[in-house]
Amino acid sequence: MEETIHLYHINDLHSHFQHWLQIKNFISERKKLHREMDEESIIFDLGDHADRFHPYTEALLGKGNVKLLNELGCQYATIGNNEGITFPYDVLDHLYDEAAFEVIVANLYGKDGKRPRWAHPYSIHQTKKGNKVAIIGATANFKAFYEVLGWQITEPIEEIARAVEAVKEECDLIVLLSHLGLETDEQIAESLPAIDVILGAHTHHILHKGKMVGRTLLCGAGKGGTYVGHVEIGLYGQGSPELKTSLYDMNNQPPAEGTDDFLSGLEEVGQQGLSTVVCTLPEPIESAWFDPSPLAQLLADTLREWCQADCAILNAGLLLDGLEAGPVTMLDLHRICPHPINPCLVELTGQELKEIIIQSRDPEWPHMPVKGFGFRGSVMGNMAYSQISVPDRHHIYIAGKELMPKQMYKLAIPDMFTFGFFFPSIKRNNTKKYYLPEFLRDLLGFKLAELYPDS
Numbered sequence: 001m002e003e004t005i006h007l008y009h010i011n012d013l014h015s016h017f018q019h020w021l022q023i024k025n026f027i028s029e030r031k032k033l034h035r036e037m038d039e040e041s042i043i044f045d046l047g048d049h050a051d052r053f054h055p056y057t058e059a060l061l062g063k064g065n066v067k068l069l070n071e072l073g074c075q076y077a078t079i080g081n082n083e084g085i086t087f088p089y090d091v092l093d094h095l096y097d098e099a100a101f102e103v104i105v106a107n108l109y110g111k112d113g114k115r116p117r118w119a120h121p122y123s124i125h126q127t128k129k130g131n132k133v134a135i136i137g138a139t140a141n142f143k144a145f146y147e148v149l150g151w152q153i154t155e156p157i158e159e160i161a162r163a164v165e166a167v168k169e170e171c172d173l174i175v176l177l178s179h180l181g182l183e184t185d186e187q188i189a190e191s192l193p194a195i196d197v198i199l200g201a202h203t204h205h206i207l208h209k210g211k212m213v214g215r216t217l218l219c220g221a222g223k224g225g226t227y228v229g230h231v232e233i234g235l236y237g238q239g240s241p242e243l244k245t246s247l248y249d250m251n252n253q254p255p256a257e258g259t260d261d262f263l264s265g266l267e268e269v270g271q272q273g274l275s276t277v278v279c280t281l282p283e284p285i286e287s288a289w290f291d292p293s294p295l296a297q298l299l300a301d302t303l304r305e306w307c308q309a310d311c312a313i314l315n316a317g318l319l320l321d322g323l324e325a326g327p328v329t330m331l332d333l334h335r336i337c338p339h340p341i342n343p344c345l346v347e348l349t350g351q352e353l354k355e356i357i358i359q360s361r362d363p364e365w366p367h368m369p370v371k372g373f374g375f376r377g378s379v380m381g382n383m384a385y386s387q388i389s390v391p392d393r394h395h396i397y398i399a400g401k402e403l404m405p406k407q408m409y410k411l412a413i414p415d416m417f418t419f420g421f422f423f424p425s426i427k428r429n430n431t432k433k434y435y436l437p438e439f440l441r442d443l444l445g446f447k448l449a450e451l452y453p454d455s
Helices: 020-036 055-060 063-072 081-085 089-095 143-149 156-167 182-191 259-273 294-307 330-336 350-360 424-428 440-451
Strands: 003-010 040-045 102-104 122-126 132-139 173-179 197-200 211-213 216-220 227-235 242-249 277-281 311-315 326-329 343-349 383-386 388-392 395-398 408-414
Touching: 003 020, 003 197, 020 040, 020 063, 020 227, 020 259, 040 063, 055 063, 055 259, 055 330, 081 089, 081 143, 102 122, 102 132, 122 156, 132 156, 156 173, 156 182, 173 182, 182 197, 182 211, 182 216, 197 227, 216 227, 216 242, 277 330, 277 440, 294 311, 294 343, 294 383, 294 408, 294 440, 311 350, 311 388, 326 330, 330 440, 343 350, 343 424, 350 395, 350 408, 350 424, 383 388
Parallel strands: 003 040, 132 173, 173 197, 197 216, 311 408
Antiparallel strands: 003 227, 122 132, 211 216, 227 242, 277 326, 311 383, 343 408, 388 395
């Protein structure tokens, strides 16, 4: 049946709420316009809406983000890695209890090997004029993290292919909600041409006019709520659907009345929810990015102890500020260490460890800007070492003993060092052990409560 269908999508908001009321107003106006024109509109979120760097998300453990999506009128969503691997198992398992939208993720299974009750591999959306839109969802395969938390994550392309086979005979369109990244989206478009539209996320790509791969339209709307994506689909006769896509820049939309009060309200909820006192410090603990940092040293030592490692390294840029004397709350720990970064342990030879230590002492590193990998700060900062000493260029000591090239060592690190360009030998290492769901700020809180038990 002939029809015009409009898809609106947001992705990778990462709890950046500055444009949220503009997004809400824009979506509301567009839905009203399409109703008046007797056209169908469908609203999607593609994951990483919740990011625990924001105190509102942290305090409510993502439930507030779900409430905001309900208010937006979201109809279908998939999960991103921030929903999938930064919350404890039971928190994610109940995150969508109050969701007014369907959660679509084909490649996630629970501890029992069954699909979670709240997640579906696909859904069939029937328009008012009777056309059927199959909606499939999948999320990035962070297998090591999901398994530690208790989830089972499977190969997304294989799951998507099974879903396509299940729906292709009963639908007029197939739309994929992909939190997989642009490169994977391109592979999917080439291997599964039955998919008409891929709404993409995870790699924060911006495709103003989309990208055609074969007969499949790929879309991407950046990150942080700057853009709302729009796909207009024309179903006319028996031919292929007519596809047009565009991005709407929220910076060019009218300011939303009440934004300041809205943002202040979210902050207030976060502050109240994180007001629990962890300890009371008799004196301040200073932090510095480019000078010796007592707080970074304390965290490095705590990381080593937590992972039962021989030694540890971390970058001082993980701590955005120090702690004043007096009561220290969960909000204080969140403020100075907002990153969703977990402890990690790797086993390597002394020679490999030596190379990592030498590389970490690169004089250009402290001032290097860092983005992504869970890091929510600005720059790397100096390295803080635990049980590592380098008195001169010819000697390295681990726990007071000279490093032996063929001996095996256990090194504790922030998990961000296992990604990207930081340390290739760590990225390649197959012994990585991730500690979840604790973040580095949790470790710091445990240690402070232990050191100051009478607070």
